[in-house]
Amino acid sequence: MASSTKGNGSVRPIRRLGDPVLRTECDPVRAFDAALGRLVDDMFASMYAAEGVGLAANQIGVSLQVFVYDCNDDEGRRHIGHVINPVLVAADGDIVTDAEGCLSVPGLNFPTPRHAHAVVEGVDLDNKPVRVEGTGYFARCLQHETHHLRGGVYIDVLKGDTRREAMRAIRSADWS
Template identity: 45%
Template sequence: MSVQPIRLFGDPVLRTPAVPVTTFDAELRKLVADLTDTMHDEGGAGLAAPQLGVSLRVFTYDCDGFEGHIVNPTFDVVGDEEQIGPEGCLSIPGLSWECKRHLHVVAKGWNEHGEPISVEGSELLARCIQHETDHLDGVLFLDRLDAETRKQAMAEIRAAEWFGTPPPVVKVSPHPMFGKTR
């Protein structure tokens, strides 16, 4: 399909909870293809629809040998174990910090055709599922950092050359934006 511009930190769409997908049609399949192409082009492990400015609950992933997408995802935590590791985000390019996540999760949702799916795998995939689901809830991984690390992260973000770049202009989108259609 096509590579799309990624919305950067500061864009309000990244802080707005996405709406559930209700129609599994060609437009959704195009969105999944655009997310996949953009994720691969940017070298990311995952990409959520809000990062392309589309406020729908769908994300793609490609990490640790697991690749796919989930529409209207939820996840269940398996066990009490947690992991701490470096985490970055395509919407906060070139920067990463140590972030705590659950060690094991099982994600459930639907594929682009409306068929139910369940996804589980490596610790890295568990981190990716949690990170991308957060995006769909308007949460950034920065919100999961301890206070001192978050303060350092915000200073580094403000110093980044991309910070303050205006969001790309979307001329026409068939997808809901902030709960409204254009």
């Protein structure tokens, strides 16, 4: 039942910070059917239309544990795929603070600390096990998307002056 994973979906609106679906832990996927394949296709279409590198299902209003990605690592290798019922099984290595943004917090980027290495395990559209490992920017993407599915947003990991700056910017954003 594997989907094309890109090109065939419908673009759905991206939910913005303030929408409760972004702050609620998503449910595990239990039905591996055609509707799930359409969701993944729609997620890719929505991510590409918004010019993102990753997208969690709750960002388009679907409270299921699914994310898609099309992201380069720090060596320039491109990684494209999806993970269903993902678990972040490793986030280790150096803490790297770099600019990070989010399609649900549009137009804002803040220095965000993330581990330099991450491993996510889950399943694919056919309920077959997958393990995705990333370093650098791709590791950042894997941590960011799995955090979304637990009801988190990247601003949650900001601290001190950076967090205060982010909160001020969000309060004055024209979409908030």
